[in-house]
Every structure is written in C-alpha cells, then in structure tokens.
Amino acid sequence: MINVGGLELKNPVIAASGTFGFGREFSEYYDLGRLGGISVKGLTLEPRMGNKTPRICETPSGILNSVGLQNPGVHEFVRTEIPFLRQFDTKIIANIAGNSFSDYEQMAEILNDADVDAIELNVSCPNVKDGVVFGQDPQLLEKLTRSVKDRFEKPLFVKLTPNVTSIVDTAKAAEAGGADGVSLINTLLGMAIDIYRRRPVLANNTGGLSGPCVKPVAVRMVHEVYRNVNIPVIGMGGIETGEDAVEFIIAGASCVMVGTANFADPLACIKVIDGIEEYMEKMKIKDVRELVGSLEFN
Amino acid sequence: MINVGGLELKNPVIAASGTFGFGREFSEYYDLGRLGGISVKGLTLEPRMGNKTPRICETPSGILNSVGLQNPGVHEFVRTEIPFLRQFDTKIIANIAGNSFSDYEQMAEILNDADVDAIELNVSCPNVKDGVVFGQDPQLLEKLTRSVKDRFEKPLFVKLTPNVTSIVDTAKAAEAGGADGVSLINTLLGMAIDIYRRRPVLANNTGGLSGPCVKPVAVRMVHEVYRNVNIPVIGMGGIETGEDAVEFIIAGASCVMVGTANFADPLACIKVIDGIEEYMEKMKIKDVRELVGSLEFN
Amino acid sequence: MKTNYLCRVEELKRLTDTIWLLELDASNIREDIKPGQFFHVKCGEGYLRRPFSVCDFKDGMLRIAFEEKGRGTKALARVKQGEYVDVLGPLGNGFDIGYDRICVVGGGIGVFPLLYLLNKSEGSRKDAVLGFLCKDKVVLENEFENSCDNLVIACDDGSYGVRGFVTTALEKHLEKHDFDIVYTCGPSIMMKKVYEICKKHNIPCQVSLEERMGCGIGACLVCVCEVKKENVLQNKRVCKDGPVMWANEVYYD
Amino acid sequence: MKTNYLCRVEELKRLTDTIWLLELDASNIREDIKPGQFFHVKCGEGYLRRPFSVCDFKDGMLRIAFEEKGRGTKALARVKQGEYVDVLGPLGNGFDIGYDRICVVGGGIGVFPLLYLLNKSEGSRKDAVLGFLCKDKVVLENEFENSCDNLVIACDDGSYGVRGFVTTALEKHLEKHDFDIVYTCGPSIMMKKVYEICKKHNIPCQVSLEERMGCGIGACLVCVCEVKKENVLQNKRVCKDGPVMWANEVYYD
Numbered sequence A, B: 001m002i003n004v005g006g007l008e009l010k011n012p013v014i015a016a017s018g019t020f021g022f023g024r025e026f027s028e029y030y031d032l033g034r035l036g037g038i039s040v041k042g043l044t045l046e047p048r049m050g051n052k053t054p055r056i057c058e059t060p061s062g063i064l065n066s067v068g069l070q071n072p073g074v075h076e077f078v079r080t081e082i083p084f085l086r087q088f089d090t091k092i093i094a095n096i097a098g099n100s101f102s103d104y105e106q107m108a109e110i111l112n113d114a115d116v117d118a119i120e121l122n123v124s125c126p127n128v129k130d131g132v133v134f135g136q137d138p139q140l141l142e143k144l145t146r147s148v149k150d151r152f153e154k155p156l157f158v159k160l161t162p163n164v165t166s167i168v169d170t171a172k173a174a175e176a177g178g179a180d181g182v183s184l185i186n187t188l189l190g191m192a193i194d195i196y197r198r199r200p201v202l203a204n205n206t207g208g209l210s211g212p213c214v215k216p217v218a219v220r221m222v223h224e225v226y227r228n229v230n231i232p233v234i235g236m237g238g239i240e241t242g243e244d245a246v247e248f249i250i251a252g253a254s255c256v257m258v259g260t261a262n263f264a265d266p267l268a269c270i271k272v273i274d275g276i277e278e279y280m281e282k283m284k285i286k287d288v289r290e291l292v293g294s295l296e297f298n
Numbered sequence C, D: 001m002k003t004n005y006l007c008r009v010e011e012l013k014r015l016t017d018t019i020w021l022l023e024l025d026a027s028n029i030r031e032d033i034k035p036g037q038f039f040h041v042k043c044g045e046g047y048l049r050r051p052f053s054v055c056d057f058k059d060g061m062l063r064i065a066f067e068e069k070g071r072g073t074k075a076l077a078r079v080k081q082g083e084y085v086d087v088l089g090p091l092g093n094g095f096d097i098g099y100d101r102i103c104v105v106g107g108g109i110g111v112f113p114l115l116y117l118l119n120k121s122e123g124s125r126k127d128a129v130l131g132f133l134c135k136d137k138v139v140l141e142n143e144f145e146n147s148c149d150n151l152v153i154a155c156d157d158g159s160y161g162v163r164g165f166v167t168t169a170l171e172k173h174l175e176k177h178d179f180d181i182v183y184t185c186g187p188s189i190m191m192k193k194v195y196e197i198c199k200k201h202n203i204p205c206q207v208s209l210e211e212r213m214g215c216g217i218g219a220c221l222v223c224v225c226e227v228k229k230e231n232v233l234q235n236k237r238v239c240k241d242g243p244v245m246w247a248n249e250v251y252y253d
C-alpha cells in the first residue's frame, strides 16, 4: 500500500481525469480493481455540453484537446457513477472544476457527503469574476484550496497547470492552503492551424497539449515541486510505459496518472503497472517508495 | 523583400541561433546567400567553454539540449566570424546573452561598431545579481531592452522565453523598451532521467526542449503575441517544413526561424524556403505578407 | 473482456490511385462484427489510432478499404504482407438490419461500410445507389454488383454511369422503387440531402457519421455530435452511440 | 556542395544476437571515405540521426556494423533489402594513415572502424588485438583475419581466444612486437588504458571517441570533448575535429 496524502493506493497508477470517463468503457477491457485509483472526468456543478467539434487534433507525439468539460454535473455523478465505480476495489478521485469560489465550495460540500475517496481540484479554468485562471495566481489558489479543504474531510489534491512562470509558487500556495498533495501537470496551452482554411483545427481555437511530447517538461516540474514542498506529488504528462512512470517516481512523484496513453492503448494503465513491477524486479527494489525522489543530480 | 522591424529579408527564413553555429559548416551544403538571415550562435562578452557533456538527449519528437552557451566571445566573433559571413548575401543577426546589464550593454556597444544587421537579445539567462531570469520579469526586461536599444542603432529583436505565465506581458515589455520586434519561442525547460542510473541524462541536469514537440505551444504563443503587440513577430519552435512555417506566418509571424530541424537534415532551411513557395503557388498567393496574421478564429 | 487484436496482413491491394483494400486475418477475433461497426487501427505513424469501417468480414477475413490521405493512412498503405496490424474493435453501434426492402446510398469513401451491410442483409430487395467524383474514383463495383439486386452508379462529371450527384440519382430511383429503409454514408452535406429526400418519401433513414476520435471506445468525449431526441438536444458519442444514427435525430430542424 | 545520400539496402546480416551488418549501395557517394570517418544515419524511429563508423567501403559498397540498443538501432535492424537509408557523410576526421608498422586495438563494437582502417593501410606489418566479453560476442573474425598479419582475440571470460582484458593482451603483444602507431576504439576506460600502455612503450596512439551528437557536422557544439593542446584546455567537436584524436591530447594529465 502506498499512502499519498492520506489516500491508500494498492499501486501507484491512477487513470488521469478526462481520459477515462467514469471507467465504464474501460471496465469492458479489464477489472478496474487492478488500478490504484481513477480520477474521473472533470465535474462541474451543473451539467455541461462542452465545446463544439473538432475537439481533438494530433500533434507530433501528442494531441491537443478541447473537450470543454462536457460532463453530467456533480449530482448525476453522485447518483449514477459512484455506485458503478464502487463495484470495483479502487479509489475514486473526484476531479472538479469551477468558475467561481462558490462553484468549488458547493461541489466540495456535495462530495463530502458522497462516497468518494478524494478530490482533485482542477484549477485550469478562469475565475469568471477576476478573469484570471485560478491555477496561475498563487494567492487566489491558496484561498481556493483552503475554502475547499474546509468543506471536504478526505484528502484534497490540487492539480497544477504548467502554464506558469514558477510552478513551485503555485505548488507552495496549494500546500499553504492545506492541500494533501499536488498533481501535475495539466495540459500545456497550444494551438494548431489548418493552413488551407487559415483557421485553428480545433473548434475552440486553442486546446491543451498532452502525450509523450510534454514528458520532459512534466518531469522537470515534478522534480522542482518535489524539492520545494513537503506534501506528496502525483506525477503525470506523457506516461505510456512502466519506464516512463519510474522516471516520474524517481523525479519525486509518489504515484502517477496515465492519461492520453489510454487512447492509443486501452490497456495502457495495466501495462504501466506491470512495467513498474518489471523494473523493480530487474533492479531488485522491494518497495516503490524507495524510488520516490531518489534522483541525484550530476 | 520583407521588412521585419527595419531588417530587410530576401525571404522569411532565418537559421535559428545555436543550431547553425556561424554558418561555416552549413556553407558546405548550400550557398548561405539563399537564406533570409542567420542568427548566430549565442554570444557572450567573454569566451565560454559551456557545460559538460552529454549536452543533448532525444525526447519524443524533439530534443533537450544544454550546450551552455559555448562560444568564442563577441570580440572573436567580430574579428573572424563576421568577415566569413559577409561573403554571403544574407543578413547577420547577433544573438547575445549576458548575466548582467553591463554584459549586454558592452556587447551592444561593440556590435554597434561592427558589421552586423541586427541584434537578437537572448534573455533566457538568469540575472546573476537578482537571480531571476531576465525574460521572466517584464519590468527587468523592459529596462534591459531600453538600455540595449540606446546603444545599438540597427534593429533590435528580443527573444522571448516560453517559460512564463503570460508571454504577452513580456512581449509588451520588450515593445515598451523599444524593441523592433520579438522572436519566439526559445526552449521550454525540461528534464530527462536515466532510470537505471537515477540521474538526469544531461550533465547539466535540466535542458531546453525544442523540435516538433513544442510546435503547438509555439504557434499559440506567436498568435497571442501577434494580437497584443504592434511590432513584428519572428516565429519559431519545431519548424521542419514549409507547411510548418506557413502555420507560424498565418498565426502572426512576419518571418520564421528554423532550429533543431537543421540537425536531422542539413538542408532543412532550404526545404522550408521552397515549401513556403510551393504553398504560395498552390494557394495563388503573391506575397507572403498577405499571409501574416491572416488567421481567423472559428 | 474486450481487447485489441494483432491481425496478420494477408494482402494489400490498390483499388484506385488513392484507395487501398487491406485484407487481414481476423480469425482471432471472436466477437460478432455488425455492419456499420468500425475498427480503431494503429497505423505506425501518428500517435492516435485511425477509425475505419468494416468493408467486409467473412470466414475470418476482415476487409478494410481506406483512402490514403494523411500521416496515418500513408503509413498503412505501406504495410507488407505478413506484418501484423494492431486493431481495436469491433467498435460502435452498427446499422439496424432486418428490413425487407433496403437501399444503400453511398458517396466516395462512404460506400465501404455499405458493402458489408448488403452482405449481411437478407431482405427481398437490396439496391445500391453510389456516387463518385469521376470514373477513376469508382471502387468495388463488382463486389457491389454481386451483393445487391440493383446497382446505380453516378459520377458527378458523367464520366461513368449516370451523370450528376448521387442524390439526383437517388431521387430518380425512389420515384420508381419503394423501400422500407435507406442507409447512407458519405459527406455530411450529401447525407443531409439523402435524409431530406427520404423524408419526402416517408422512408426511415440511417446515417453513418464521421468525427475525429481519441479513444474510440466512448470514454474521452472528443467525438460527439448533437442529436435531438424527444425534443431534447444532447451530445452523443459517434464512436460508442454511433457511428450509425437515425437521420432525423441528427438532421433535426 | 555536400549533401545527404539515399543508399539502397543490399543486405542486412545478423552477426550476433545484437550485432548487425548493413550493406548499402553507396555508388552514388562521390567523396573519398577515410578510415575512422562516420555516417550520420536516419533510422526511421527517433528524431535525430545516429552516428556509425565506416566498417568497410569497397567498390561502392558501404558496410556499417551496428549494435541493436535503443529506438534508432532497433528500427535500423528492421530495414529490408531494397529500401533506402538516408545517410549523411562521410563525416569527421579519420585516422592518420601512412605509418609502417601498425597495431589496432578494439573493444566490443569499437572494432568496426578498425577493419576499414586495416583495409586501407599499406604498411609492412598490420596487427589487431581485439577484445570481447565472451565468445558469443566475437564478430567479423574472418574479415579481421584476412585484413591483418596477426590477429589476437581476447575474451574477458576466457570462452574464446586468450583469457582476460584486451589491454592485458596488448601489453603482452607489445612486449614481443614493436609498432610505429597504435589505433584504438572502444569503451573510454579501455582506450585510456591502451594509451597508458602505449606511453610506456613510447608509441604514438590515436583514439576514436564517442559522444552524443546533434548535427554531426560541427555546428551545434553538443558533442564536444576537452583536449589539451600546447597546455591549453579547449573544447573539440567529436563530429568535426574528431572522432579520431591523439590520445595524449584527450587523456592529458
């Protein structure tokens, strides 16, 4: 068992939010009980239809997406998705997004009364009132984290955006606000243009970059944050194999999330779990916790 | 001819700094006079040996590098490299880096008396005194830009780092400081770990990410900056083909730079020039200037 | 449990300058494959899989016809006999079969899933109205000839079959023949027109949609289309709830 | 003007479990190819080219021997006869030839450039001392046999040839024979030892270095090594100023 900020995981691999729905489709491919946990599709207070299509675009070694938080709303999640997920012996992490303090606070209260194991705070959305993105402003982020923490008793993770000058600053803000851990990275803001139509490929114009292309940036950020905060770090960004996961763990991640890789291979999470095991056997490492943050600089 | 902030280019393709040396090696592959311009290897006031090796590491669709500004110093550049480059009918852009205002100012004065066509200010280095990176602090950047502009009469471009929360803020700072244009993006800070040695692959631990993997981020930033400043934008980041270059131009770049692609193909710049021509013929566009910033949002 | 499959390439045939027919040994696929379903195929180049409809499936041999367009299909057009292709599927909801008199209407590369549909349909009358840009683009004519009772081919430029759009040919065809259902696949603008023609003739119509996909299995929500059911607008996933939909729900007014 | 070349694959032979010999039709390469020079090769997978020494070049046939290790070499080990490989070169500075009595000392995959060096050398005595981990790793024995006057093979584990490190074998060899130059290529620690042995015997020594490369042509400065010339420490580019260097300049003290 790995303890990540109070959340007990059977292994260090969690399905990343937005790439795994509520697990239903993947449950046709393997027993979801094999996963450390599932971070569900980003939830909002009210149901959302999301953005127009195309919502995806392939890029060199990655993708841009702009789903726009299509989801059935937190109430429907509690009503129909939690009971489904509870059939499996895995942890349920509710990924929540809002445009105001009040959005987040209400969701935290609803989820506090619901059967989830943790909250992951998606702070890549702009605060409608201030216009700034919550995750890009340390002060705002600290306040937001605290007010969610005050309303939710179980572990709270803050998911950091990489679109900042210093991710250490926002990680520290989350820590100061009482977060039990930080998860990173969310997607990098990007754009692709159809040069024959002279318009962005995505209907939403810009989108979030993910997949192997972002891995070097993600590993660097995970390590920076690991060195500078005292709460656990959940690492992600381009993980496809056990080796990739081990890279994040050595950099400082207590556990990892697997996102875009699920698209190319529905069994990706399982392969990552098995790959970590193989590495540990080969290297004669008994406990994955020995690896966490074991990086030494040259 | 394309006028980019006072610099007249025969075509919109410039070799990017640090990937092209001082042109000597590539002159064995084609006539450098075919290029719009050459941004030379980053110069410092004194010669520098650079970092230890390994200085490069392959990543998905890109590379990490940490050359560490190995260069013969600005004096040697003036003495031996300018005369060499002047044999070719192309523009010489001196890319300069420093750790203090004084470094930059002295180089600007030396180059003002030398036969270069423009300066490109590399501001990704930390200011030794303040510890912050020049290019991440708009106020510092504006001041630096102004003090170089005061000492250098020809066009001055500021090369922006993508490792910021808002590249519009630093672009505006460069504009306010008197820059004749901005070039972007420099490399994204990243890291790769050798999981069998549990050490970073690069001797310098972290490095700069470049190549096709960064293109979506670069295109997005070029467009953001184009919309928000009134000086020309020089676009780069992962350009390999004429189509890639056109994507940047439609996003708002007046001209482009080709960097890492020179490694995989020494003729990359020529192929980009030809590829832009082909696109223009196919689309019946007479003048590349019609394309600049012609993007329409969905 | 579902999984992806590695299927051996038996043959890769060039049908036109840009269209290829890939024949895979799919005897390891135990699931039933319904007309209108698709496979999500790893193409060597490119990070994402590419969706392709089942063009035919018989005796363990899976046929996929595809157009060489971008990165992925260019790589797929280079696979060699004996190599293995990683396919995920069969995916999605297929066509509703069991109608007696059916007519399939296809445009361009939209004709592919209609061949398997005809092969799996057992009604008293099976007609096909297919449209192509020009003679050089006509594909699988013999196969369609063998799989239906009445084949009409239209070419926009009149270089083969009847001159004009497939929708014009369909209008003429429906004046003379009656059907219990029309199935259509092709460019969106064509399918919409087909639906309008069907509406005029009071024939139910199913369409097979295209949308860019991520996972292909219903989890990521990148492939949605808006449909109107009982007057409520909702997002349906082309990969899981489709690709086949009822035309009146897609082209609601 | 220099350029890259597309060379047809004539054959790809497996030499050991991990070592391959690639034979390319390089008749389109007009430049002279010197021993010790290398080609920078596109490998299908991977963004950067990979550097490989010339193992042999004769009658327009370029031979490259390589070990299958990571992404790039794995892809290269899958090329098929008749396909084309994109090679850039010949690059770098080769070995100084023209000495009368020469000895080449190679370790593992470091032996490859030494074969071509022997083939292009015309002195009165050409010896080769080659070291491998074990019998299964011994490669190109016949070729070396044919190309030199005296071949000593050492295996670390004694499973073939003389037992022990190649450097021990060299020490013994130098006790009995005198040479005008020693050329060496292999792991850095081995080459350093070879140099020290040569120093003791007062024989000039050239080494062929390895370093991760970007451009391969001297422009990007990622492949540097420190050398000491006339007491001044300076960075030399392995790709352009090397890969062959004078051992005393690399292993300065």
Ligand SMILES: Cc1cc2nc3c(=O)[nH]c(=O)nc-3n(C[C@H](O)[C@H](O)[C@H](O)COP(=O)(O)OP(=O)(O)OC[C@H]3O[C@@H](n4cnc5c(N)ncnc54)[C@H](O)[C@@H]3O)c2cc1C
Pocket: A057, A058, C038, C046, C048, C049, C050, C051, C052, C053, C054, C064, C065, C066, C067, C068, C069, C070, C071, C072, C073, C074, C109, C112, C113, C209, C210, C211, C212, C213, C243
């Ligand atoms: C359900 C379904 C069934 C299909 N069946 C067939 C078929 O039987 N034969 C056939 O030739 N084509 C079919 N297509 C279209 C086919 O998927 C695309 O032509 C193909 O994905 C293009 O890939 P590429 O690498 O050549 O293009 P690229 O432009 O390199 O592709 C880039 C990305 O865009 C996606 N994309 C590009 N065009 C389309 C498109 N028209 N539809 C969906 N995604 C697209 C790709 O999948 C990829 O993710 C089908 C599409 C769908 C959705």
Ligand SMILES: Cc1cc2nc3c(=O)[nH]c(=O)nc-3n(C[C@H](O)[C@H](O)[C@H](O)COP(=O)(O)OP(=O)(O)OC[C@H]3O[C@@H](n4cnc5c(N)ncnc54)[C@H](O)[C@@H]3O)c2cc1C
Pocket: B057, B058, D038, D046, D048, D049, D050, D051, D052, D053, D054, D065, D066, D067, D068, D069, D070, D071, D072, D073, D074, D109, D112, D113, D209, D210, D211, D212, D213, D243
């Ligand atoms: C001048 C020179 C000549 C060489 N000649 C030969 C030869 O004849 N036969 C042979 O088997 N090998 C030779 N090598 C080593 C060979 O280049 C590497 O084994 C190869 O690049 C590994 O590529 P990969 O894709 O398998 O490994 P990966 O680990 O996937 O490569 C990742 C990156 O690291 C670089 N890299 C990895 N190992 C090395 C290395 N040892 N040296 C330089 N770069 C490396 C790769 O080029 C690539 O850029 C030579 C190296 C140099 C510098």
Ligand SMILES: Cc1cc2nc3c(=O)[nH]c(=O)nc-3n(C[C@H](O)[C@H](O)[C@H](O)COP(=O)(O)O)c2cc1C
Pocket: A016, A017, A018, A019, A041, A042, A043, A065, A067, A069, A095, A122, A159, A185, A186, A187, A209, A210, A211, A212, A214, A236, A237, A238, A239, A257, A258, A259, A260, A261, C214, C220, C222
């Ligand atoms: C299609 C898609 C949808 C996503 N939706 C969410 C979301 O709702 N909430 C969230 O916090 N992150 C979301 N993400 C980000 C991922 O959880 C993850 O942080 C990111 O993709 C980097 O990891 P990866 O490279 O493994 O995909 C989404 C990513 C993708 C590709």
Ligand SMILES: Cc1cc2nc3c(=O)[nH]c(=O)nc-3n(C[C@H](O)[C@H](O)[C@H](O)COP(=O)(O)O)c2cc1C
Pocket: B016, B017, B018, B019, B041, B042, B043, B065, B067, B069, B095, B122, B159, B185, B186, B187, B209, B210, B211, B212, B214, B236, B237, B238, B239, B257, B258, B259, B260, B261, D214, D220, D222
């Ligand atoms: C090996 C290497 C060295 C570089 N050195 C410099 C430099 O000295 N000065 C500078 O401004 N940018 C430098 N760059 C950044 C490039 O000029 C360019 O901004 C970046 O690589 C993105 O473009 P690309 O993806 O086309 O390479 C360097 C890049 C590489 C790969």
Ligand code: FES
Pocket: C212, C213, C214, C215, C216, C217, C218, C219, C220, C221, C222, C223, C224, C237, C238, C239, C240
């Ligand atoms: S492609 Fe993922 S839901 Fe349809």
Ligand code: FES
Pocket: D212, D213, D214, D215, D216, D217, D218, D219, D220, D221, D222, D223, D224, D237, D238, D239, D240
């Ligand atoms: S690899 Fe670029 S200088 Fe040697």
